[in-house]
Amino acid sequence: MAAAPLILASASPRRLTLLQQIAIAPDEIIPADIDETPLPREIARDYVGRLSVEKAQTVGRKTGRAFVLAADTAVACGRRILPKSEDEETARACLELISGRAHRVYTGVALIAPDGAVSSRIVETRVKVRRLAAPQVDEYLRSGEWNGKAGGYGVQGLFGKHIVSIIGSYTNIVGLPVYETANLLDGAGYRS
Secondary structure, three states, rough: OOOOOOOOOOHHHHHHHHHHHHHOOOOOOOOOOOOOOOOOOOOHHHHHHHHHHHHHHHHHHHOOOOEEEEEEEEEEEEOEEEEEEHHHHHHHHHHHHHHHEEEEEEEEEEEOOOOOOOEEEEEEEEEOOOOOOHHHHHHHHHHHHOOOEOOOOOOOOOOHHHEEEEEHHHHHHHHOOHHHHHHHHHOOOOOO
């Protein structure tokens, strides 16, 4: 009997790269098209947990018997969920908010096994950013690396020089905590 395929329910090139780094190659990539609007008073931890499961279930309903892996990442400053930066103004607001303070990055990871069983994890990483002067913010905005990134930055690029400390999973900040993801896949019986 052939092994069930693995479907990555994400369009994120970073998530695909992180899976490939741990020798996991999805058989197919099918991004989940769902409403990602936070619910009223929803905190970041609950938000990413809900969205990752919804994404996996949405794609799982279309694919039948497969392993379906989905994830969602959010940056939170206090109780506030920072948006994905789709324009420079949003990115600037995010960078000014996290400047000189600690924030948290949450990723929810959900896996649906071929038998329909759902397993999930939520991973939290604390990130401290140095105080950013206006020229530093301007320099980073000119790079364009912020585009489409939760909280207005990507830790794996130029912004790395502004990170004072990380407590927790680095790959979580990039978009997929690989340790927890590998454990979910192993626990569900997936073999690459």
